[in-house]
Amino acid sequence: MAKSLRSKWRRKMRAEKRKKNAPKELERLKKILGTKADVVMEEVKEVATVLPAEKVLQPGDDCKMDIDNKRNKKTLLDQHGQYPIWMNSRQRKKLKAQRVKGKKKSKLAKGLVW
Known part of the structure; x- marks a missing residue:
């Protein structure tokens, strides 16, 4: 399209x-950052404790998020049996068919009848 x-x-x-308005926008940003930035930081310091990033992050700390729901990579089901929100119904149906096909077992023989 387009x-x-x-x-x-x-x-x-x-x-x-954009070309015409670029100088005006740049001046406006410089004006805002030049005068208000220091004032805002002072206001934040009064309300909260400002710490540098080195103190917040500990050396042995890896910055990975803890994800609560564990997902099976093969079936894409989480621990509650739910598919991802982005998956459409056709894909769900296809994966379910594969799962059920692999799960089916032959019926057990009842034994010999004389």
């Missing part, structure tokens, strides 16, 4: 508008 003349024209005009 190959029509109208969309090309709009993209072109948006690019020109």
